[in-house]
Amino acid sequence: MTLSTALKTGDLSALPSRRDEDWRWTDLRGLLKVLPPVAPAHDGDVPAGPFAGLADAETVFVNGRRAGVSDAASGVVALRFVALADKASQGASHALVVKPGESLVLLESHEGRAGGYVSDVALDIAVGEGASLERIVLVDDEAEAINVVTAEVALAPGAKFAQTVLTSGARRQRIETRVRHPGAHAEVRLDGAYLLDAQRHADLTSVVTHGGLDGVTSQLTKGMVTDQARGVFQGRIVVEKGADQTDARMGHHALILSDKAEIDAKPELLIFADDVSCAHGNTIGALDDEVLFYAEQRGIPEGDAKAMLTVAFVGEVIERIEHEGARAVAAAWVARKLGSEA
Amino acid sequence: MIALVSDAQFGLDDEQYAYARQLAYEAANGAWAGTAAIIKASASYLEGAMSLTDQRALLTELLRLAAEDHSHAWEAPILTGYPSAFAAKALERSMRPMLKIQNLHARVEDKPILKGVTLDVPAGEVHAIMGPNGAGKSTLSYVLTGRDGYEVTEGAATLNGEDLLALEPNERAAKGLFLSFQYPLEIPGVPALTFIRTALNAQRRARGEDEIAAPAFLKLAKEKAASLKIDFEMLKRGLNVGFSGGEKKRMEIFQMSMLSPKFLILDETDSGLDIDALKIVSEGVNALRSPERGMLVITHYQRLLDHIKPDKVHVLAAGRIVASGGPELALQLEAEGYDRIVGAAA
Numbered sequence: 001m002t003l004s005t006a007l008k009t010g011d012l013s014a015l016p017s018r019r020d021e022d023w024r025w026t027d028l029r030g031l032l033k034v035l036p037p038v039a040p041a042h043d044g045d046v047p048a049g050p051f052a053g054l055a056d057a058e059t060v061f062v063n064g065r066r067a068g069v070s071d072a073a074s075g076v077v078a079l080r081f082v083a084l085a086d087k088a089s090q091g092a093s094h095a096l097v098v099k100p101g102e103s104l105v106l107l108e109s110h111e112g113r114a115g116g117y118v119s120d121v122a123l124d125i126a127v128g129e130g131a132s133l134e135r136i137v138l139v140d141d142e143a144e145a146i147n148v149v150t151a152e153v154a155l156a157p158g159a160k161f162a163q164t165v166l167t168s169g170a171r172r173q174r175i176e177t178r179v180r181h182p183g184a185h186a187e188v189r190l191d192g193a194y195l196l197d198a199q200r201h202a203d204l205t206s207v208v209t210h211g212g213l214d215g216v217t218s219q220l221t222k223g224m225v226t227d228q229a230r231g232v233f234q235g236r237i238v239v240e241k242g243a244d245q246t247d248a249r250m251g252h253h254a255l256i257l258s259d260k261a262e263i264d265a266k267p268e269l270l271i272f273a274d275d276v277s278c279a280h281g282n283t284i285g286a287l288d289d290e291v292l293f294y295a296e297q298r299g300i301p302e303g304d305a306k307a308m309l310t311v312a313f314v315g316e317v318i319e320r321i322e323h324e325g326a327r328a329v330a331a332a333w334v335a336r337k338l339g340s341e342a
Numbered sequence: 343m344i345a346l347v348s349d350a351q352f353g354l355d356d357e358q359y360a361y362a363r364q365l366a367y368e369a370a371n372g373a374w375a376g377t378a379a380i381i382k383a384s385a386s387y388l389e390g391a392m393s394l395t396d397q398r399a400l401l402t403e404l405l406r407l408a409a410e411d412h413s414h415a416w417e418a419p420i421l422t423g424y425p426s427a428f429a430a431k432a433l434e435r436s437m438r439p440m441l442k443i444q445n446l447h448a449r450v451e452d453k454p455i456l457k458g459v460t461l462d463v464p465a466g467e468v469h470a471i472m473g474p475n476g477a478g479k480s481t482l483s484y485v486l487t488g489r490d491g492y493e494v495t496e497g498a499a500t501l502n503g504e505d506l507l508a509l510e511p512n513e514r515a516a517k518g519l520f521l522s523f524q525y526p527l528e529i530p531g532v533p534a535l536t537f538i539r540t541a542l543n544a545q546r547r548a549r550g551e552d553e554i555a556a557p558a559f560l561k562l563a564k565e566k567a568a569s570l571k572i573d574f575e576m577l578k579r580g581l582n583v584g585f586s587g588g589e590k591k592r593m594e595i596f597q598m599s600m601l602s603p604k605f606l607i608l609d610e611t612d613s614g615l616d617i618d619a620l621k622i623v624s625e626g627v628n629a630l631r632s633p634e635r636g637m638l639v640i641t642h643y644q645r646l647l648d649h650i651k652p653d654k655v656h657v658l659a660a661g662r663i664v665a666s667g668g669p670e671l672a673l674q675l676e677a678e679g680y681d682r683i684v685g686a687a688a
Contacts, residue, residue, distance in 0.1 A: 293489050294527040298537070298597065299515035299545035308540060312531025312580075 003028060003120045003148045007091040010035060025232040025264045026174050026203040032146065036118055039063035039088035049080045050138050050333065051107035054325040064090025064119070074102040076323070081110045083117045083145070093122040100128035100156065105323045106135040110149060112142035112170070123151040132160035136326045138333060141170035143198060150176045157184030157212075164321050165192040166330055168337055169200030169229060176205040183212030183243050192221040193317045195310075195337045196229035196261075203232035210243040210273075217247070222317050223254035224310050224338075225261035235280075236268040243273045250280040255287060255313060257306065307338040440465040440636040441486075441605055446497035447661075448485045455481040457661035458497070463605075463654075466633040470647055471640045472672060473658035474680040479640045480524065482658070483609045487521045488514055501605055515541070516548035518604030520597075524613055526590040529581040534593060535563060537581045538600050545601065566599045570626055588619030595626035606630065606637045612646040624649030644676035659684040 001023070005014040016022075017029035042062045049058075055078035057070035062082045070077065073096060081092060098104045110121070119141075127133045141147050147170050155161055159182075165175050179188055194202040208217050223231045233252045254263050267280045287309050295305035314334050321327040439462035448456040455478045463469045473479050485492045486499055488511040499506045506514055529537060543553040554562075567574050570592060582590050591611060598606060608627065612620055627650050631637070639650055647655070647669065655671040656663045657680075665671060665683055675683060 288527075289490065291527045291529060293511065294523060295529075295537070295541070296511040297487050297489075297515055297521050297523075298541035298601065299512050299548065300541050301512045301544060302510070304540070304544060305512075308532060308537075309529070312529065315531040 002150075003118070003146075004091055004093075004122055004150075006032075006035065007089055007118070007120055022205065022234065023174075025230075025234075026172060026201070028146065028148075028172060031172055032118065036087050036089045036116075039083070039085035039090040039117065041065055042067070042084050046080075046082055046084070047113065049078060049082075049109045049111060050140070051078050051109060051136075051326065051329055054078070054323075054329070055107055059094070061092045061094070061121075063088065064092045066092075073098055074104050076105040076107065079106055079108040081108075081119070081121050081149075083110075083112050083114050083119055083142070085117060086114045087116040088114070089118040089120075091120045091122075093124070095124040096126070098125075098127045098131040098133050098159075101130045102128065103132045104134070105326065106133060107323075107326055108135060108137045110137070110139040110141065110147060112140060112145050112147075115142050116144040116171075117142070117146075119145065119147045121147075121149045123149070125151055125153045127153065127155050127159040127161050129156040130158040131156070133162070134322055134326075135161070135163045136321060136323065136330065137163065137165045137167075137175065138330070139165065139167035139173070139175060139202075141168070141173055143171060143200060145170040146172045148174045148176070150174075151178070153177065153179045155179065155181055155186045155188070157182050157186060159186045161187070162189040162320075162322065163191065164317065164330065165204060166333060167192075167194050167202045167204070169194060169196040169202035169231075171199070172201050172203075174203040174205060176203075178206070179208040179217075181208055181210045181212075181215045181217060183210055183215035183246065185214050186216075188215075188217040188219075189320065190217065190219040190235075191317050191320055192223075192233075193314045193334070194221075194223040194225075194231050195314070195334065196223070196225045196231055197227045199228050201230045201232070203234070205232070205234040207236045207238065208248070209238045209240065210246045210248065211240050212243055214245045215243065215247070217249070219248075219250040220317055220320065221252045222314050223252075223263065224257060224314065225254065225263055226257040228258070228260045230262045230264070233263070233265045233267070235266070236270065237278065237280075239269070239271045239273045239276050239278065241272040244275040246273060246276045246278065248276070248278045251282075253281070253283045253313075254285075255310060256284060257286065257310075303339075310338050311335055439463060440502055441638065442498075442500045442503075443486075444498045446482075446485065446499055447495045448481060449493050449495055450481065450491060454495070455661055456485065459658070459661070459663055461656060461663060463636045463638055465604075465636050467653040468631065468637040468639060468650065469654045469656060470650075470652035470672060471638060471656050471658050472642065472644070472675055474684065475642065477658045478661045479642075479658055480609055483521055483607045483638075483640060486514075486607060487511055487519060512544065513548060515601075515603075516545040520601060520603035520606050522591075522594040522598065522606065522608045522611055524610040526582050526594050528583045528585070530583050532581050533579060534577040534581045534596075535560075538563070538597055541597075542601055563600065566596060569629075570596050570599070571622070572596055586619075587614030588616065588623070591615060591619065591623045592626065595623060595630075598630060599626070604635055606635065608637065608639045608641075608650075610640060610642065612641060612643060620646070620649060644672045647672045657683055 001016045001020055015029040018024045018027040046062055056075040057072035058078040059069050060067040060080045063085050181188055190206055192204045196202055204221055221233055225231045235250050237248045239246045250267055252265050252267055263284050265282050267282045269278050269280055292305055296302055311334055318330050321330055441463040443459055443461040446456050446459040471479055494507055501517055501519055539559050546553055582593055652669055655667055657665040
């Protein structure tokens with residue numbers, strides 16, 4: 001039951017629906033009654049991406065087709081998925097292997113430069129022994145778009161995988177990450193931030209499966225929804241039998257800034273091992289009125305004060321981005337999305 | 343210049359001051375009897391107290407003020423030929439109480455808290471509001487600064503003649519109103535410097551002024567921090583996060599000195615402070631006293647007033663000012679307790 005299958009076969013019944021437990025807040029079958037035509041090849045220029053100037057190499061998909069491909073899998077690599085065709089569908093898949101001992105910063109962007117498109121991206125990522133990957137995913141979809149991004153990540157012993165997803169949502173959008181964690185001193189950081197307004201929707205779903213001894217996972221997702229937007233967080237950490245000494249922490253914290261906005265959160269820890277240290281925290285609330293008044297009393301207008309406090313709230317996720325250039329891009333993106341000057 | 347002429351110079355006691363004020367009020371409202379009486383009274387007070395040169399200087403200043411003031415209230419004493427310092431000062435005070443609260447009623451949800459507060463604080467003066475718990479002291483500060491949930495049902499409050507109650511909280515701040523919070527808030531992720539620069543620039547924009555450039559702001563911040571013995575590194579961390587009570591209050595003083603408001607309300611500034619912190623904070627507040635700035639110091643205890651000496655003390659009880667007097671009133675309250683004074687007034 002995937003969008004990818006539906007796009008390949010044209011069979012709408014392959015779309016996930018609200019009857020699928022993992023998709024109950026992100027129904028595609030009820031929304032998508034007709035599949036749009038496949039996006040045409042694009043032969044013009046492609047505007048620069050959000051991480052322009054930071055990467056040593058660039059792999060670009062335009063309208064679901066490879067436009068420029070680099071084989072580089074170390075250093076800093078940009079991976080771009082650009083939608084340039086209105087009301088068209090596009091599907092792309094890409095595999096990435098970080099060799100043992102190598103280190104890669106992946107600056108991934110999903111750039112909606114058209115309207116009402118349907119997009120599916122499937123990534124297959126392997127991080128070798130002692131290798132490290134920092135994946136920063138900036139998703140800037142158009143308001144009427146439907147977009148599903150799925151990453152399957154397999155880690156070797158001693159690998160490090162750090163991820164930060166930043167999204168402003170779409171008409172319907174799902175960013176899913178599934179990590180196969182071997183334990184064995186491998187480390188995972190799985191972060192995300194969603195900033196949703198109007199009628200936008202974003203679903204950050206992740207599954208981390210700890211299969212062996214001594215694994216670490218630290219997950220922090222923060223979100224803000226306003227107007228009639230809807231945020232979905234589904235985080236599952238599975239600790240399999242024998243995966244003792246697993247240290248797993250999950251946090252999801254979100255702000256609801258309007259009465260009609262909605263957040264659905266489902267944090268899950270499924271633990272089948274004995275000796276583990278696992279915790280999760282999930283909080284959803286409004287901005288503190290007293291703090292807001294304090295800022296206003298000092299002369300900051302209400303709207304600016306809200307933006308400033310929201311930027312600060314999300315800031316914790318941004319601070320955890322290790323790559324300095326990407327962190328600056330992410331911070332600027334957040335400030336722009338929230339209409340803050342800071 | 344006029345504001346620098348102190349009461350002490352002319353030997354006015356409270357009763358004389360009140361009488362002068364009444365006369366000035368009549369004069370300002372066009373009652374010539376009031377004007378004449380001012381002149382007569384001031385003449386007798388001033389006999390031999392001022393040199394001719396000083397009087398001429400004063401006259402020049404009065405004429406300048408008269409030209410600025412379209413109400414013409416200044417003209418009366420000038421035109422009759424005797425511009426006494428006394429008349430000038432009394433008039434100035436009467437005409438321009440910086441903060442003017444008239445018959446203010448306010449409620450929180452359905453509960454009336456303020457039941458007719460009337461109070462004038464002129465520029466250059468520090469007035470203390472004392473009162474038992476639940477008297478409405480904090481409510482008064484929140485009503486004046488415009489906090490949500492505090493509803494004004496009657497009365498008025500103006501700052502330099504401008505209606506405060508019609509303005510948003512940030513607009514009141516831009517007009518120069520600053521409330522030092524009893525419990526300053528912590529804002530994780532917003533460095534103190536960022537917060538203050540955002541506030542300062544928002545105020546400047548609201549007043550139609552240019553924003554302050556980053557280098558000028560940093561220079562100012564460094565100077566002010568040094569004078570308040572605040573470690574500059576602390577200003578780069580989240581505002582008030584993990585600060586002690588004393589550090590938070592010092593940060594309030596730092597904000598005051600950076601924003602340089604016209605009127606300060608200090609809400610229970612002494613709460614949570616040990617004696618050393620109280621001293622530092624009081625020195626900070628005293629350094630901000632000036633002829634152009636008014637202050638309202640809200641406190642439950644007299645001890646703060648040992649450090650920040652008020653010109654006037656008012657007692658707020660059950661939503662009204664029940665007694666007003668000089669600094670000695672605070673001492674009397676300390677000695678006798680609120681029950682006696684509040685009881686006597688009731």
